[in-house]
Amino acid sequence: MERPLRQVAQRLALALLVLLVTVAIVYADSDGYHDSADSSVSLLDSAYYATVTLSTTGYGDITPVSDSARLTNILVITPLRVLFLIILVGTTLEVLTERTREEWRINRWRSALRDHTVVVGFGTKGRSAIQTVLATGLNKQQVVVVDPSAKVVDAATADGYAGVVGDATRSEVLKRAEADRARQIIIATQRDDTAVLVTLTARQLNRGAKIVAAVREEENAPLLRQSGADAVITSASAAGRLLGLSVLSPAAGMVMEDLIQQGTGLDLVERPVIKAEVGRSPRETDDLVVSVVRGHRVLGYDDPSVAELQLTDRLITIVRATPGTRVTPDIRPLPME
Structure with missing residues (x-):
């Protein structure tokens, strides 16, 4: 709502400017206007006349009587009145439209999520x-x-x-x-x-x-x-560990950076064990296995407890990312110890 509110503030400032200009015009030619209460038109009377005129209220207690005042109303104040109404009505419609469009957009994607x-x-x-x-x-x-x-x-x-x-x-x-x-x-x-x-x-x-x-x-x-x-x-x-690794071995740092950039070079992915791999060791699979996820534990590929893979295990493997293909979306974040 920040943007609509800013637009409302800008429109209100412009409407106030139009009002002030109208007050100045009326007061400058105050001798051409007649006030039914005391005949003279003061600065307050000018502001009152400008307000009721621009808002199309028009009580009729202050009226232009001279030819110059009437000509000014026709050529200047009437266009200002139209501009004033456009500003206020346009602002209202725009804010309502913005709200409606935003609500429709939110409801549309929320219903599909x-x-x-x-x-x-x-x-x-x-x-x-x-x-x-x-x-x-x-x-x-x-x-x-x-x-x-x-x-x-x-x-x-x-x-x-x-x-x-x-x-x-x-x-x-x-x-x-x-x-x-x-x-x-x-x-x-x-x-x-x-x-x-x-x-x-x-x-x-x-x-x-x-x-x-x-x-x-x-x-x-x-x-x-x-x-x-x-x-x-x-x-x-x-970031510090990657910097340290790169200092000790720039090539190793490059490999690690490649692994964490999904979709390019080498990818580190998690996948389920397939039936053909059950009973085998991690070394006997077609992929390069670095860890095995068993339950809530992440075990190394050389851990004796994972010498034989189970159907419920998941494998952390390094694969070559093929351009134009996507990794299976069955990947899960690795639990941290």
Whole structure:
């Protein structure tokens, strides 16, 4: 609503300017007007006459009597009256139209949302996260961006996402984004305390959604997990580790950066074990397996407990990203230890 309110303020300022110009015109030629109360027309009388004239009320107690005053009413004040009405009526219609269009747009995408992705915070982290998820085959129409900045949400909607302006720590804002029916929620706020509150609110609304959150300080990660986050990424530490790895081995740093860029070069993906792989070791599969997800544990490929794969296991594999193809959307965020 920030944009319509700004437009209303601009229109009201213009209407006030028209009123002041009319008052000045009438007062400058006050001798050409007659007041039935005391004959003379003061500055207050001029303001009164301009107000009732522009609003088309016209009580008739002050009237133009001279030829110059009547000519001024015909050539100047009447066009000003029309402009004044256009400003007020146009503003009302525009605000109502904007509200109606916004409500229609929100209701349209809300009615079609099921198992969608909610992104809270559309800064650098939020954009990068959703681009990675889109590489798995998710449609942009299944993404809802929540951000307190109207400009950020406008940019998101221009990119093809649905958008909600508001504070995501408030449950009614997340409800507008249909977070209670979302499949996954990505929390990429600027502040760690905000991330904690959003996580608490989101988990209260949706017990089954996969919630992934980012924090700046590693000491806040346990608090986010306690608040209901399934996975927590420490942005500052992760960037620092990648920098350190690149210093020790630039080639290894390049490989790691390639792995976290979904859809190009090498991709790190999670997939279910197929029947043909049951009973085999991770080394005997066709893919390069780096870890096995069994229950809520992430085990290394050389862990003795996963010497034989089970049908309920999931594999973390490294695959070659093929241009023009999409990774299976059955990928799930990795639980963090």
